[in-house]
Amino acid sequence: xxxxxxxxxxxxxxxxxxxxxxxxxxxxxxxxxxxxxxxxxxxxxxxxxxxxxxxxxxxxxxxxxxxxxxxxxxxxxxxxxxxxxxxxxxxxxxxxxxxxxxxxxxxxxxxxxxxxxxxxxxxxxxxxxxxxxxxxxxxxxxxxxxxxxxxxxxxxxxxxxxxxxxxxxxxxxxxxxxxxxxxxxxxxxxxxxxxxxxxxxxxxxxxxxxxxxxxxxxxxxxxxxxxxxxxxxxxxxxxxxxx
Amino acid sequence: xxxxxxxxxxxxxxxxxxxxxxxxxxxxxxxxxxxxxxxxxxxxxxxxxxxxx
Numbered sequence: 001x002x003x004x005x006x007x008x009x010x011x012x013x014x015x016x017x018x019x020x021x022x023x024x025x026x027x028x029x030x031x032x033x034x035x036x037x038x039x040x041x042x043x044x045x046x047x048x049x050x051x052x053x054x055x056x057x058x059x060x061x062x063x064x065x066x067x068x069x070x071x072x073x074x075x076x077x078x079x080x081x082x083x084x085x086x087x088x089x090x091x092x093x094x095x096x097x098x099x100x101x102x103x104x105x106x107x108x109x110x111x112x113x114x115x116x117x118x119x120x121x122x123x124x125x126x127x128x129x130x131x132x133x134x135x136x137x138x139x140x141x142x143x144x145x146x147x148x149x150x151x152x153x154x155x156x157x158x159x160x161x162x163x164x165x166x167x168x169x170x171x172x173x174x175x176x177x178x179x180x181x182x183x184x185x186x187x188x189x190x191x192x193x194x195x196x197x198x199x200x201x202x203x204x205x206x207x208x209x210x211x212x213x214x215x216x217x218x219x220x221x222x223x224x225x226x227x228x229x230x231x232x233x234x235x236x237x238x239x240x241x242x243x
Numbered sequence: 244x245x246x247x248x249x250x251x252x253x254x255x256x257x258x259x260x261x262x263x264x265x266x267x268x269x270x271x272x273x274x275x276x277x278x279x280x281x282x283x284x285x286x287x288x289x290x291x292x293x294x295x296x
Contacts (some may be wrong), residue, residue: 039261040247054260061264063281100271136244209275216271223279230286231293239283239290 023215030208037201053114062105065241068098073165076158088154093221099137125174126182135165
C-alpha cells in the first residue's frame with residue numbers, strides 16, 4: 001500500500017468519498033446499539049438513579065474532544081514540517097468537530113453535575129481546562145477566518161494548535177493532580193469501577209463517536225478541498241463527472 | 244413507556260443531555276451539507292469562467 005499516493009488532494013478526494021459511507025453506517029449502527037444498551041438494558045444505578053445514563057454520551061464526547069485535538073495538532077505538525085497542503089486541510093477539517101465534541105462534553109457534564117453534585121458548574125481543574133479546550137478550538141477556527149491567505153492561515157493555525165496541545169494532558173491528569181469536584185477516571189487499563197454492561201454500553205458509544213468523527217471529518221475535508229482547489233483542472237473534471 | 248420517559252425523576256437532565264447532543268450532531272451534518280453545496284456551486288462558477296476564456 002503506497003500511502004503517499006493519497007497525500008495529494010486530487011487522489012485523496014475520491015478515496016475519502018469511498019470511505020465515508022462505511023464509517024457513517026458503522027457510526028449509525030453502533031449508536032443504535034449503544035442507545036439500546038445505555039437507555040434500556042443497563043440497569044438503574046443504585047446511587048445515582050437514572051441520572052448516570054448521561055455517562056453514555058458524556059465520556060465518549062469528552063474522550064473525542066481531547067483525542068481530536070491531538071490529531072489536529074499531529075496534522076498541524078506535519079503541515080508545518082513538510083509543508084503539505086492536505087495535512088493542513090485535515091487539521092482545518094478537525095477543528096469544528098472537535099469544538100462540537102467539547103461543547104457536548106461540557107453540556108452533558110453540566111446536566112450531570114446538577115443532580116449528582118448539586119451544581120451545574122464549578123471552576124475546578126477538570127471543568128476549567130475542558131472549557132479552555134473549547135476556547136482553543138474556537139480560537140483556531142477564528143484565527144483561520146481572520147487570515148485571508150490560506151497558506152499563511154495554515155501556518156498560524158498549526159502553531160496555535162501545537163502550542164495548545166499542552167492543555168490535553170492537563171485535562172487528562174487534572175483529576176489526579178488537583179482535588180477536583182469531578183470524579184477520577186472511570187476506566188483505567190486493567191480496572192474499572194463500573195458494572196460490565198455499563199462499561200460495554202459506554203465503549204460501544206465511544207466507538208460510535210470515533211466512526212462519526214471520522215465520517216464527518218472526511219466529508220468536511222472533501223468540502224475544504226473543493227473550496228481551496230477550485231480552478232484546478234482536476235476539480236473541473238470532478239464537476240463534469242457530477243453533471 | 245411513561246416510566247421510561249420519566250427516567251426516575253431525572254428526565255430533564257437525561258433528555259436534556261441526549262436531546263441537545265442529537266440536535267448538535269444534526270446541525271453539524273446539515274450545515275456541512277449546505278457548505279458542500281455552496282462550495283460545489285462556487286467551483287462550478289470558477290470552472291465555467293475558466294472554460295470560457
